[in-house]
Amino acid sequence: MKVLILTHGTRGDVQPYAALGYALRQAGHEAVLGAPAAMASLAEPFGLPFIPLHDGPNTLIDDPEIREAVETNYRGLRGKKVALAVIRRTKPLMAQVxxxxxxAAEAGADVVVHAPGITAHHIAERLGVPAVPAALQPVWVPTNTFPNPMMAGVKVPNALNRASYLPTRLLLRRASAAIADQLRRETLHLPRRKGRHDVLRAPDGGPVTVLQGFSKLVLPPRLDYPSWVHxxxxxYLPAPAEWTPTDELKAFLQDGPPPIYLGFGSMxxxxxxxxxxxxxxxxxxxGVRAVLVSGWGGIQLDDLAEDVLLLDQAPHDWLFPQMAAIVHHGGSGTTGAALAAGRPxxxxxxxADQPFWAARMHAAGVAPPPQPQRSLTPQxxxxxxxxxxxxxxxxxRAESLGRRITAEDGVTAAVTILERVDRGRSAGRRT
Structure with missing residues (x-):
């Protein structure tokens, strides 16, 4: 089975897909990862073929308007105007992506796995193979169990939980429909058809297989996802075999009580x-020691105390278990790594979805109440x-939940489901 995996974004958006590609190769399949060129280091140590894509919206990461969007979480009238402006600016960039x-798909594939926000299902349609949306956040498939995580902070009556997922789909359509239609017409030579922009529906109108790369153990109970959602x-992507900590990091860890980790990723x-x-x-x-990861400019320090070590990065599966606690921004990848480490x-x-994960960690009893960035104080x-x-x-509780999280072996389960999708495709071709 040859699987083409297509995604975009920053490290946290790409690393889980690299983990899936690596697991596919370990299972004897052919996998290719298409992602921003800067993310090649996630694939190369594992022998995962990598296709560099245009940096697209990543080029705007330091733009003041984008920083304002991150700071405000698109709240209020000003936030909505910023959101529309961001969409306008990212459209031509996503067209190149x-x-x-x-x-990248010209070499062919048996299955196309893609981030749901990347409308690569059109590419799978051109190849005549299944498209499998692979979500890292529970924002794409509607459920009655809880409201859309993208609406964190907005009171939604239980009766409207399922309806609350519609704005995300409409926003995606507004951002991508025009460039997707252009791609279909000029590059893929596909006709217009009803429902072509719905990533949850196959060209024949039936549901697609959806992978959700997170744990149901940290979602609210009584989930009602349909059978085609897994x-x-x-x-998790393991640390590269050749990676070793620096002498400075080893000395810092040995020089006192376990420090905390503090980093906000690309935010x-x-x-x-x-x-x-x-x-x-x-x-x-x-009164703690800290390993601080500054990320893409989210934290700027004029000077460092002796009990703080500044790092560029280190594999979470190696670093996190040695920490007293993990202080982070609530991205799904970092949340998952902190859970697996079994640390508070x-x-x-x-x-976006970060307030949702923050609330879920508190509800799971592994974190104190969230500390939103917009109101963050030293005290x-x-x-x-x-x-x-x-x-x-x-x-x-963090240690106990961590054992259950790692026992799920989500990436192996995902490979098994993709094998089933490929068998279904092959059987359909024979008939």
Whole structure:
């Protein structure tokens, strides 16, 4: 089976798909990952063939308007105007990304796996093979069990839970329909058809197989997903075999009690220096040592205390288990890694699905109440860190849940489901 995996975004958006590709190769299949060129390091150590794509919206990561969107989570009238402006600016960039994805598909595939926000199902249609949307957040498939996580902070009556998922689909259509139609017409030579922009429907109108690369153990109970939706568990990419910690990192870990990890990934608000001051003061007030990962400019520090080590990056599966607690932004990948490590968390969400994951970690009893970035203070963050590193019951729950999370082996479950999809495709071809 040859699987073409197409995704885009920053490291947290790409790494789980690299994990899936690696697992497919370990199972004896052929897998190719198409992702932004800067993410090649996620594939190369594992011998995963990699096709570099245009950087697309990643080129706007430091743009003031994008930083404002992250800071405000698109709240209020101003937030809605910013959201529309961001869509306008990213459209031509995504057109180039989709063109590169179409070129990547020229070598053929038996199955196309894609991020749902990337409308690569058109490419699968051109190849005549199944498209499998692979979601890292529970925002694509409607459910009555809980409202759309993208609407965190908005009161939604239970009766409208399922309807709350519609705006995400409409926003995706507004952002991608025109460029997708152009791609279909000029590159893929596909006709217009009803329902062509619905990533959850096959060209014949039936449902597609959907993978959800996160754990149902941290979702609200009594889930009502349809049978064609498979919530497998998180997808973890192991540390490269040749990776070793620096002497500085090893010495820091050995030189005192376990530190906390503090990093906000690629999130960058309008004032990274303010965030840096908050973080530095919170570490001092909490009386902890810290390994700090500054990310893509989300945290700027003018100076470092002796009990803080600044890192570019380190594999989460190696680093997190050695931490006293994990302070992070609530991205699904980092949340999954913190869960697998079995360590207490402090979640400081910015935007999108991050407030949802922050709330779920608190509900699971592995984190104190969330510390939203827009209202982050040294005192509030320090108090949350103290709870995370001293509350024994919280630590025991984190350790117990971590064992259950890792036992799911989500990436192996996903490979098994893709094998089933390919068998169905082959059987359909024979008949």
């Amino acid at each position: 989709l063109a590169d994805m179409a070129a 919530t497998t568990g998180f997808w 960058a608000g309008t004032d990274p220096r303010r965030v840096g001051k908050v973080v530095r003061e919170a570490i001092r007030l909490a 968390q402090v979640v400081c969400p910015f935007v 509030g963050l320090a108090a949350a860190i103290k709870v995370a590193v001293t509350d024994r019951a919280l630590a025991e």
